[in-house]
Amino acid sequence: MGDLSGKVAIVTGASTLIGAKIVDALKGAGAEVMMADIAEEDGARIAGELGDGVLFKTTDVSDDAAIDACIAETQSAFGGVDILVNVAATYLDEGPQTSREDFLTGLNVNLVGGFIFAQKLHSEFVKRGGGAIINTASISGKVAQPGRMVYAVSKAGILHMTHCLSAAWAKDGIRVNSVSPGWTWSNVISMLSGENKDQASKVAAITHPMGRIGEPEEVANAVAFLASDKASFISGADIPVDGGYSAIGPERLDDMVPMLQGS
Numbered sequence: 474m475g476d477l478s479g480k481v482a483i484v485t486g487a488s489t490l491i492g493a494k495i496v497d498a499l500k501g502a503g504a505e506v507m508m509a510d511i512a513e514e515d516g517a518r519i520a521g522e523l524g525d526g527v528l529f530k531t532t533d534v535s536d537d538a539a540i541d542a543c544i545a546e547t548q549s550a551f552g553g554v555d556i557l558v559n560v561a562a563t564y565l566d567e568g569p570q571t572s573r574e575d576f577l578t579g580l581n582v583n584l585v586g587g588f589i590f591a592q593k594l595h596s597e598f599v600k601r602g603g604g605a606i607i608n609t610a611s612i613s614g615k616v617a618q619p620g621r622m623v624y625a626v627s628k629a630g631i632l633h634m635t636h637c638l639s640a641a642w643a644k645d646g647i648r649v650n651s652v653s654p655g656w657t658w659s660n661v662i663s664m665l666s667g668e669n670k671d672q673a674s675k676v677a678a679i680t681h682p683m684g685r686i687g688e689p690e691e692v693a694n695a696v697a698f699l700a701s702d703k704a705s706f707i708s709g710a711d712i713p714v715d716g717g718y719s720a721i722g723p724e725r726l727d728d729m730v731p732m733l734q735g736s
């Protein structure tokens with residue numbers, strides 16, 4: 474893992490499992506980190522647990538003034554910003570029944586919020602001679618999952634926003650990449666499975682060739698790598714952290730060839 478000593482990061486959506494592990498990994502590599510999230514109580518608790526060099530700022534990524542305040546507080550506490558990790562997301566989604574209002578809300582939080590955060594940090598990164606942006610996309614941005622609409626579309630948008638920003642800002646020494654987690658042990662999956670990780674892994678094994686659910690630390694490790702100089706010639710890229718999910722299609726030759734042969 475690369476050395477992030479002397480670097481300052483802002484991590485949005487930092488108040489739950491995946492975001493908190495990303496903060497932990499960046500801090501572990503030597504960075505100072507501002508956690509930005511609307512979940513105040515959990516955010517403040519996690520920042521307290523992680524200790525020196527980690528602060529929490531209540532920040533709604535759909536509110537421009539809140540983003541400005543978060544950046545200003547980070548600059549004043551840590552002297553600048555070098556890394557932005559966009560994790561904040563809403564799962565608000567009614568599939569094909571999603572209303573216009575919910576569609577716009579979902580896009581605003583998941584896609585536009587991260588974009589505006591990056592836009593507002595551009596001059597800061599230029600001033601500091603470069604920067605790294607890591608966006609959190611998803612397997613949901615690459616294939617359709619029946620039942621999902623705005624979440625999936627927002628994640629597909631994040632993948633292409635990553636391409637567009639990397640093309641626009643490469644000349645400024647700003648690298649823009651994404652990670653695409655598969656099913657990852659997180660608040661949502663813990664809740665859905667009744668906190669049963671074995672059960673979650675058993676179900677994940679159906680679509681994840683590695684036969685299990687991912688750990689939040691595994692997403693965090695990919696983010697910390699992309700944030701570091703070890704990824705110095707990587708921009709506009711996506712790292713799938715999905716146990717092989719995106720490498721396979723629906724075809725199961727092992728089941729289908731016997732069917733073809735009439736057995």
Ligand SMILES: NC(=O)c1ccc[n+]([C@@H]2O[C@H](COP(=O)([O-])OP(=O)(O)OC[C@H]3O[C@@H](n4cnc5c(N)ncnc54)[C@H](O)[C@@H]3O)[C@@H](O)[C@H]2O)c1
Pocket residue numbers: 485486487488489490491492509510511512532533534535559560561562563582609610611612653654655656657658659660661662
């Ligand atoms: N859990 C998975 O299996 C999985 C799979 C693929 C991708 N992801 C992605 O990983 C990231 C974390 O997912 P998670 O499952 O831990 O989700 P989560 O809901 O537990 O965390 C999302 C965080 O974003 C915050 N947030 C929501 N709206 C916000 C706003 N307007 N402003 C600021 N913060 C806001 C929430 O308070 C929360 O802390 C998301 O980007 C998600 O899309 C998760």
